Amino acid sequence: MEEGSGLQNILVNIGLGLTYVLLLIAVSAILFYSIKEVLKNRKANGKFFITGGILVGLFLIGWLISPYDFQQTQRAHGVTPTNSGIIGGALITVYFLLGIGLATIAFFEVKRLVEKN
Numbered sequence: 001m002e003e004g005s006g007l008q009n010i011l012v013n014i015g016l017g018l019t020y021v022l023l024l025i026a027v028s029a030i031l032f033y034s035i036k037e038v039l040k041n042r043k044a045n046g047k048f049f050i051t052g053g054i055l056v057g058l059f060l061i062g063w064l065i066s067p068y069d070f071q072q073t074q075r076a077h078g079v080t081p082t083n084s085g086i087i088g089g090a091l092i093t094v095y096f097l098l099g100i101g102l103a104t105i106a107f108f109e110v111k112r113l114v115e116k117n
Contacts, residue, residue, distance in 0.1 A: 060089075
């Protein structure tokens with residue numbers, strides 16, 4: 001198997017770096033405005049912490065059921081079993097949230113159709 005060219009590796013690394021920077025900016029903006037709103041509106045504190053707890057709980061469930069199929073080829077790329085489990089847990093959490101979102105949309109669309117008729 002041939003390795004990719006040096007230019008391809010450089011472009012991939014630049015793309016990944018740019019993605020990480022943009023993700024960091026987006027998450028920082030979301031956290032800043034969320035915390036700012038929570039501090040302004042004391043009533044929102046309860047909902048904020050409940051939602052945060054639910055997200056942490058979903059991540060922990062995803063992390064616990066994440067399969068640890070760690071292989072030695074991953075170690076060569078700097079991935080540890082712990083990192084592999086965290087990444088697997090994060091992916092499973094995203095799948096949970098996607099499923100919950102789709103089920104919610106489907107429920108309310110069916111409900112709206114039933115109420116119309």
